[in-house]
Amino acid sequence: MxxxxxxxxxxxxxxxxxxxxxxxxxxxxAPNTSSAPTKSADQPKSFTLIAGxxxxxxxxxxxxxxxxxxxxxxxxxxxxxxKPAIEQADVAxxxxxxxxxxxxxPFKGYPTFNAPPEVVEALAAIGxxxxxxxxxxxxxxxxxxxxxxxDALDAVKIEHTGSARNxxxxxxxxxxxxxxxxxGFLSYTFGFNKGTxxxxxxxxxxxxxxxxxxxxxxxxxxxxxxxxASLHWGIEGKHEPSADQVRIAKQVLADPAVDLxxxxxxxxxxxxxxxxxxxVTYGLGNHVAKHEQPKGNTEEGVLARFRFTKSAQGxxxxxAEYLPTLVDLGPPIxxxxxxxxxxxxxxxxxxxxxxxxVLSRGAAAAGLTRPGA
Numbered sequence: 001m002x003x004x005x006x007x008x009x010x011x012x013x014x015x016x017x018x019x020x021x022x023x024x025x026x027x028x029x030a031p032n033t034s035s036a037p038t039k040s041a042d043q044p045k046s047f048t049l050i051a052g053x054x055x056x057x058x059x060x061x062x063x064x065x066x067x068x069x070x071x072x073x074x075x076x077x078x079x080x081x082x083k084p085a086i087e088q089a090d091v092a093x094x095x096x097x098x099x100x101x102x103x104x105x106p107f108k109g110y111p112t113f114n115a116p117p118e119v120v121e122a123l124a125a126i127g128x129x130x131x132x133x134x135x136x137x138x139x140x141x142x143x144x145x146x147x148x149x150x151d152a153l154d155a156v157k158i159e160h161t162g163s164a165r166n167x168x169x170x171x172x173x174x175x176x177x178x179x180x181x182x183x184g185f186l187s188y189t190f191g192f193n194k195g196t197x198x199x200x201x202x203x204x205x206x207x208x209x210x211x212x213x214x215x216x217x218x219x220x221x222x223x224x225x226x227x228x229a230s231l232h233w234g235i236e237g238k239h240e241p242s243a244d245q246v247r248i249a250k251q252v253l254a255d256p257a258v259d260l261x262x263x264x265x266x267x268x269x270x271x272x273x274x275x276x277x278x279x280v281t282y283g284l285g286n287h288v289a290k291h292e293q294p295k296g297n298t299e300e301g302v303l304a305r306f307r308f309t310k311s312a313q314g315x316x317x318x319x320a321e322y323l324p325t326l327v328d329l330g331p332p333i334x335x336x337x338x339x340x341x342x343x344x345x346x347x348x349x350x351x352x353x354x355x356x357x358v359l360s361r362g363a364a365a366a367g368l369t370r371p372g373a
Contacts, residue, residue: 014090025110045180045309046307046308046310046318047172047178047180047308048089048307048308049089049356050089050303050304051095051284052082052093052325053264053283053284053286053301054095054285054286055096055097055098055119055123055271056097056113056286057098057115058290058291058296059109060290061100062116063076064330064367067332068332073118074122075119075121077332078288078334079122079126080126080335081337081341082126082335083099083335084337085323085339089127089305090178090179091130092126092130093129093132093228094132094158096120096149097113098113099113099137099138099141099146101117101141101148112137114140114145117152123189124156124157128158130160130161130185131158132162132187132232132264133149133187133263134230134232136265137205138192139192140193140196142196149163157198159176159279162230163187163205164204173218173219181310183225184216184227186215186216186227186228186230188203188205188206188231189207189231189232189233189265190206190244191206198343206358207231207233209248209251212229212231212294216258220257226308230262230264231262231263231293232246233245234263234282237296238265238270239360240360241271245282249261250275253275253277259315260306260317261279261280262304265283266285267325268286269284269301270284270285271357271358272304272363272368273362273363274366274367279306281318284301285300285302285325286298286299286327289328296349297327300324301324302325303322303323303337304322305319305320305321305322305323321371322368322369324358325338325341326346328346338350338351339371358370
């Protein structure tokens, strides 16, 4: 499902080869071509994708943003710790789990979210290009909430998939140019919260492996060379993937139309695994969240980074990495990339737990690595 017709803005950054923007500068600036390596004609085509976990805006995060903005909401300091990693990738994918309200709100937390628009401004500022929007909270504010969310993403030039404002928008796959490669993005959820419904089927995507594969094929027909499916699934609080997650992953990745699954929803980190020769991240945990009763593992997340390269066999991932993250509850509340942050006892605890979980289904033997490990 394509939910944006904006002009494509591509962040073409080789790893560690982009100039660092000044604080507050737009993240869509042209790369520093004088320092970027030039590919020769015989070098294989490649691009790097990075994806984060659930963006879940509880009231405490908005209170922190208001403090950081001296009375106006500014979420950029919250996300600043992962900005270098996000900016280095050719395309950055977020999972926006909550609806976005207009500038005057009303703003709400659990159980029916409605987050301030400054959230997506901050996501754009750190370099996010695409957001998946199908989740159990997609319909929290009804059809009006879907519209306001997609309007807010359009305003900051973040493309989106998973929900739609009309049937025509829903029918058009999102295919984006990434470093000269056409990449398709899909987004589906297992369902919606009690008391919320989608008035029409095209407004938000429900998981059905056949539907996921059909849209992936439509993206291929629209020119996609690689297709990434974001799936909102699993059981909250459970590190192990459910039987349904494993079954769906096997079914979807058995089809050549889908190259990668990025999973969300559990609010804790789940394993990575290679299935049918392709990667699935069952759950990336929370990217940002501040639950009313933090449990430790709900503040831990992971960034998934994959380099796709074209060979005689087609497009495959030839480098797979995970970057553990932590929402440091401070004060102030800050999102940290633990592969780059100063070591602390809490950070080491998060690293140990994330390593054990991510690698628990044989990912290390399949080639997954952690920078600095």
